[in-house]
Amino acid sequence: MFQPEKVCFGALLIFTFLFCVDTQICNDRQTLECLPICSPDCINGYCENPGQCGCNVGYQLDKTNTHKCLPICNNTCGHGTCVAPNLCECNFGYRFDNLTCQPICTEPCVNGTCVAPDTCECFTGYRKTESNLCLPYCSNGCPYGTCVSPENCTCNNGWDKDSSGKCVPHCDMDCGGGSCASPNVCECKTGYEKSRNGTCIPVCSNGCLHGTCIAPENCTCNDRWLKNNTGECFPICDMDCGEGGRCVEPDVCECLSGYENNENGTCIPHCSSGCPNGTCITPDVCQCNEGFNKTHLGLCEPYCSSGCGNGTCVEPDVCQCTTGYKMNWDNLYHPTCIPECEDCNGTCVAPEKCIYFFEPQSTTVDEPTECNDVACVSKADTATETETINYYTKVSSETTDSNYDENIKLNSDKVYAQNIW
Ligand SMILES: *[C@@H]1O[C@H](CO)[C@@H](O)[C@H](O)[C@H]1NC(C)=O
Ligand SMILES: *[C@@H]1O[C@H](CO)[C@@H](O)[C@H](O)[C@H]1NC(C)=O
Ligand SMILES: *[C@@H]1O[C@H](CO)[C@@H](O)[C@H](O)[C@H]1NC(C)=O
Ligand SMILES: *[C@@H]1O[C@H](CO)[C@@H](O)[C@H](O)[C@H]1NC(C)=O
Ligand SMILES: *[C@@H]1O[C@H](CO)[C@@H](O)[C@H](O)[C@H]1NC(C)=O
Ligand SMILES: *[C@@H]1O[C@H](CO)[C@@H](O)[C@H](O)[C@H]1NC(C)=O
Ligand SMILES: *[C@@H]1O[C@H](CO)[C@@H](O)[C@H](O)[C@H]1NC(C)=O
Ligand SMILES: *[C@@H]1O[C@H](CO)[C@@H](O)[C@H](O)[C@H]1NC(C)=O
Ligand SMILES: *[C@@H]1O[C@H](CO)[C@@H](O)[C@H](O)[C@H]1NC(C)=O
Ligand SMILES: *[C@@H]1O[C@H](CO)[C@@H](O)[C@H](O)[C@H]1NC(C)=O
Ligand SMILES: *[C@@H]1O[C@H](CO)[C@@H](O)[C@H](O)[C@H]1NC(C)=O
Ligand SMILES: *[C@@H]1O[C@H](CO)[C@@H](O)[C@H](O)[C@H]1NC(C)=O
DSSP states (O other): OOOHHHHHHHHHHHHHHHHHHHSOBOOOSSOSSOBOOOSSOOBTEEEEETTEEEEOTTEEEETTEEEEEEEOOSSOOBSEEEEETTEEEEOTTEEEETTEEEEOOSSOOSSEEEEETTEEEEOTTEEEOTTSOEEEOOTTOOTTEEEEETTEEEEOTTEEEOTTSOEEEOOSSOOBSEEEEETTEEEEOTTEEEOTTSOEEEOOTTOOTTEEEEETTEEEEOTTEEEOTTSOEEEOOSSOOOTTEEEEETTEEEEOTTEEEOTTSOEEEOOTTOOTTEEEEETTEEEEOTTEEEOTTSOEEEOOTTOOTTEEEEETTEEEEOTTEEEEOSSTTSOEEEEOOTTOSSEEEETTEEEOSSOOSSSOTTSOEEEOSSOEEEHHHHTOTTSOOOOOOOOOTTOOOSOHHHHHHHTHHHHHHHHTO
């Protein structure tokens, strides 16, 4: 059944409730003040005005919920949530640091920045390696060197930086006809080979005896050596080495056996006898000088056309008379040795054997004679000058001068004796 007073009371209650929501009411019957009512309650704030929340320090009102104040984190939390003023609750893999959530890299990023958990981003000039390290980067790759900082390539030991910044090997020696391929190792160009000290020297495939191989297959002969048509170096001898010799070194003749070097180095035939008064024309063959004849011993002895009887042929056509004989100059060009007799007014037929073919006048054979430098004349004959007189030259047995004509001149007095005859 319907009770009007009960309905009226209920309507009043509803009204009162609605009023209280929209207006400030005194909900605390003990205080005299009236406080604003915010319903629902303000989170992290206070009811500033009825239904209007104010935020605590470090909080700000949530734009989507006017009853809620959210903490302020000065730096945005990033990968995390701001749970209290300047306090972030970070996501997994991040850590609260410097008022924000920063990614955690378990291995610290060197030369890079940790941009995400366990992810480094390299600084500029650095590149990540396969092992996730940031290493300085050199755009040329820095072969044979180490990239010590961005675009700074430092060469390994034994390598030098060239003008273009590349690392090139260094060889202590000059590689010559080659290039330095690795530290102290030359690589030779074709036509060159490695010498004992490691440099590259040109190769002359036929060798280069007595010369210098100055370029591949270019042998340049030493001084006083010349190249012949087979490309070999042969020595120059200023002298003719002769048929028995060979030029073996500059101005050095090597003689065949039977030949010897003369004072000029030429090879001349050698005669073991020495070949006096002759010319050694081939080994041990002596050709006698003119006026000399060869003996059965192969020696040259002077030849006297007169035969040089009773004398010795000492020089061509020069006889030396045997003791007791003297030169007869009757025939100037065919002098002969005739016996010598002292004080013989007759014919001297043998040494000191005087034979008379005419009767001496009034004197005996033994009568003394008068002698001058030229001739001996018997005393008996001096009175009768018209008579035949034999003049005997006192040709000395020591006229052995080699020059025949000279001999005659020197002995002109003797020749005179002959001429007046
Ligand atoms: C937050 O920043 C404001 C200004 O940028 C500064 O005044 C304040 O002190 C900072 N608060 C904290 C907790 O660092
Ligand atoms: C902290 O963060 C601020 C703002 O992001 C930055 O300027 C400052 O260098 C940081 N300090 C350190 C120690 O990381
Ligand atoms: C960082 O860079 C420097 C040169 O800038 C280099 O010497 C060093 O090795 C690098 N560190 C690492 C861990 O890569
Ligand atoms: C490169 O690095 C070396 C060694 O660290 C240093 O001495 C040199 O000055 C650097 N050069 C340049 C151009 O940075
Ligand atoms: C290396 O050897 C060559 C010939 O074998 C010589 O000419 C050169 O001077 C040598 N160089 C050095 C540095 O010893
Ligand atoms: C050898 O070298 C010399 C000197 O450099 C040069 O004059 C000559 O022409 C060269 N000979 C050959 C066959 O290359
Ligand atoms: C060139 O000279 C060498 C050395 O002297 C010699 O052995 C060779 O027979 C010579 N060749 C010619 C063609 O003359
Ligand atoms: C030696 O050489 C000189 C000068 O060329 C010459 O006058 C002389 O006759 C030579 N001697 C011989 C034995 O050939
Ligand atoms: C002949 O040889 C001999 C001995 O060697 C020497 O004494 C003499 O003078 C030579 N005679 C001539 C004409 O050469
Ligand atoms: C000696 O030599 C001469 C010419 O020098 C010659 O006429 C003569 O026949 C030779 N005699 C002998 C025995 O060889
Ligand atoms: C040498 O002299 C003697 C006289 O003593 C003479 O009989 C002989 O014919 C002479 N011999 C010659 C070859 O002249
Ligand atoms: C030889 O003749 C000379 C003068 O005609 C005379 O004086 C001398 O006594 C003669 N001698 C002899 C040995 O008869």
